[in-house]
Amino acid sequence: MEFEAVVGLEIHVELNCATKLFCDCPNRPGDEPNANTCPTCLWFPGAVPRLSRQALEKAALVCLALDAELQPRSAFDQKVYYYPDQPKGYQLSQAHLPLARGGNIKITGEDGESQRLRIHHVHMEEDVAKLVHEVEGRVPISLVDFNRAGAPLVEIVTQPDFRTPYQAMEFLKALRSQVRYVGASECNMEDGTMRCDANISIRPCGTMQMNTKVEVKNMNSVRHVGDAIAYEMGRQIAAVQTGEAVVLQTRLWDPDKKATLPMRAKFEAPCIPDPSIPAIELSSEWVERMRAGLPEMPAARAERLVQQYELTREEALLLSAEPETVDYFETLVAQGVAPRMGLHWMTTQLLPAVRERQQNLVTSPVTPMRLAALLRLLADDAINAKAAREVLTTLFTSHETPEAIVQAQGFSQISDRTAFDDIIDRVIDEQISAVANYRGGQERALGFLVGQVMQASRGKANPKVVRQRLLEKLDEAR
16 A cells, blocks of 8 residues: 655744743843743733734734735734743634634645645744753753743744645745745754644545644754655555554654654644634734735746846846845846846855855855956956856955955956967967867867967957957967
8 A cells, every 4th residue: 555644844933032922021032041031921920911013023924925814903812831841821813713714825836836825724832941851960950041931923824735854845945935025034953933833644546535643843954844844744654554553643743863762652632722812913004014014035036037137037046035135136237247147157156155154145255246346357358267266255255346356366357469479479489289170170170279378378368359369370370
């Protein structure tokens, strides 16, 4: 019997608000432990929570970006459970009346066809405190850092539409792009601003017969999500085929062992309406104002790039996946750089160099204006491509302009048609075999001769002029 997976995702996205969800404490979980706390986020008796308007607005933008329908009325509940990271005994969430329902994300499937993966709902909730496990002497201890307690989150709960690890990974990439576009979160799984849990079960192919589901946590990269789903699919299929029952439980993904490990039995926490926080009432006028504030989203921007700059669909999708990448590209073009030249230098030179230095385009010292100045020198034949690559490397460590670097390092290219005739004549005389090969129809021989002239000129000659003069002199000598 063949089986298929039935997978649903629960994605927590930390909103990049200035303050926490229900108080004015700074929303900076990485600060000195327990530095950003108050009676509200420490849950002292009598403290009154107040919903952050900024958090509501950012959450609404996330919902609209995912094509979810904002609800006229939503409300917070007490999700009751007892754990050291939640000493008040419950977490404020939206179990019964979420902020938005529905929504979807379109991905390109493994077969190259478009697929829409559905979202069930999006709700707001507060984050919990952070547990830090250490060993003091021989005694294991757990410490609690309340900086994260009360941080504003949205949770995106999908429909169980996923059948392959690939679909889950592509969905997360697209979701991350959509949320980054509206400026609501950095969505970085490595530092915890986006966290994903997967609910995984299997069923015989072609049937609606469901088996017991397992929840998998502790996946801190898109790749880990795919690996965990693939492993869990295999584990459950093997269990069913040998007659072993799949147990309802929560498991952890161990990236070192590349396996899921039991964590605890799965349980559903009771949720009761919270009396201290008023319900959220959204007017249709407010919703439309928020919708009008949406930026041009990735799919629409990719389509415009194709039309405006004559890029291929694949090139446009690559650029528009991240807002900072496409913003950089369009700024570069606005500085007078030809679109195809800008695309080539960004994808083959700049982006690899930025990644290698563990930087990003926003903070990189190679701004669009500095790269544009360099590429104008290249387009004007003031320098050659090899020199341009060396100048680009220097721009990461120098505050000098590209023009100043070219002047200081002697990268200027000479385009005088007759300036290197002596070198060309000498190369033709010395490279008799290559000249014969060229005249015998081997085009590669001409490239070799150009390279010899460039080497002899120490890179000063314009290779386009060198090629033209070589052709003229080879024709004269026939």
